[in-house]
Amino acid sequence: MGVSDQKTERLINLTMALLATKRFLSKSEIFETVAGYTGSLETKERMFERDKDDLRALGITIHVGSHDPLFEDELGYRIYENEYELELGALTPSELSYLSLAATLWRNQLFASSGEQALLKLDALAGTALREDFGHAALSLENETPLFPALWEAITTLRTIVFTYRSRSTSRRRLAPYGLTLWHGSWYLVGLDRDKEEIRVFRVSRITSEIEFESAPNAFDIPADFSISSHLVMLNTGETTKFTARVRVGRCQSLRAKSTITNIDSEWDRIEFSLGGNWLEQLLWFGPDLTLEEPEEHVAEITKILGDKL
């Protein structure tokens, strides 16, 4: 049996012993009764310290306390059942199907594998490993984001990061990452830009380098009043501009729906409407069916761009 097998076996035995006990087990009791602790006392102590760290790394909480309130000289260890076990109560078949769907929506590697792990636990809870796949809703929630696990680590451990960002120009950015949000299929990274000392939003798909960790963990605090949504420009409709345009009768349907319309002649109508920042693309869409009349500077811009495109 290899060292790795021995270690695996010992960790499982330790978990089971600490879970089964109804009182704190002292180190000496553990060394005497749990299979796998061999060698000198010093060796066993070192083994046990590492094992505790390993189980904690697996997310298992080991409580330390005294099993005799009158004699607190020797500490003991145990794992509480109610913390170790998944306690979700009974799940109805439809609840189970919502959870299955929720677990399998993801394309980023971290959530995709976490979802699989969560499903294994749910199927263990409900005995539903052989169920047919649930649900009919076809959902595509996100584009693939290979950098997601690194960003998650930086955010959850509060480490500052450095990356190359490609927008109108390409630059290195130093960031204290505060959070991630998914909008219209893309992940956006929000954080404090350490060179500009301002909160900035980055589209993750425009990060062209790996994520480099710049600091050790716990390098910064997130302000208590920080909220992602207040920094997302795309959620604010922003300023709109009033436009007047001539449009061909019967054309430009989606604009008409939000316009006041007056008829000019059998060929043309005049419409007034408001649009936000993407007005240019929206109006160019209609080609020769629309002629912008006002405001003047927008007319100048649209004609210049058409000239450039020709």
Next chain:
Amino acid sequence: MREGALDRVARALNLIPFITHNPGLSVVQIAERFNSTPAQISKDLSLLHMCGLPGYSHLELLDIDYEDPEYVSVTDAQVLDQPRSLTQVEALTLVLGLQALSELSTNPEERLAITNLQSRIGALYENQISAQITISDAVVESPVIAEVDRAIREKRFVTIEYNSASSDSLTTRTIFPLDLFYLNGIAYLHAIGVAEGEERTFRIDRIQNYSTGEIDAEFANGFTSRNHASDHKEVQIEMGEDGLFFIEKHNEIVTSSNEVGGIYQITLTVTPGEWILRTLLAWPSPITVVQPASLSQQLRERIAGTLANYQ
């Protein structure tokens, strides 16, 4: 890559409750669910067979029956009969997934059930992280979605007034709705167009009016969907620096791209017609269509025609 002892312990602790509550799976089936190999799962099982509670007599050991690889069961799981609690990231994965589902849901009861479930899972862990990883797409409170959803369940024809962006026309058509889907935050309806006798996709937010028709439980039976892939054509374009943003925005039609010295060469796969022509026209910077020549010609004429209105 050699697997660490910790990964093995994590899997082993999940294996026992999984098999306990799902007896009779084969080693191959178990391996599939655990993203592992049958050989590895067999090794895990024989190792687990040696584990147990202090005392380690046959009464205290885990009792696993895996002699028949087609039928694995756990006779005595000792203290490991229940699955482990969810990790922080597992719980968050479910919570965010449920949020997305509740946004998609059209049935108020269903939405309530999903939201309740979301708070049940959320209550399992207390952490600020749920405020740091979020979904920003807003809940779509569309009356059309609810109506369409009902029509799908009742197998009912509906008549819609649809504002087609590509043909810039408002048409009234009767359709037989098949399913709703969500792509990158936008809701779509997949349906059979009765007049065309073909499947069509509609954006929910472009349906302007709506009325329900007859029920026909049999209509979709025997309907074979046509493969539209044969209609697709390759288009090659070239553009400057903001090719990056074009690729990002039109990700679903871009088949390849290449940047040399600030010039982007992009290959698209599209159905020829108004949509691609207008998409290229509406892009606010110059785009050269390398091929097909016919599209290049059409685009040039469309730009010139638009510009002529101003002269």
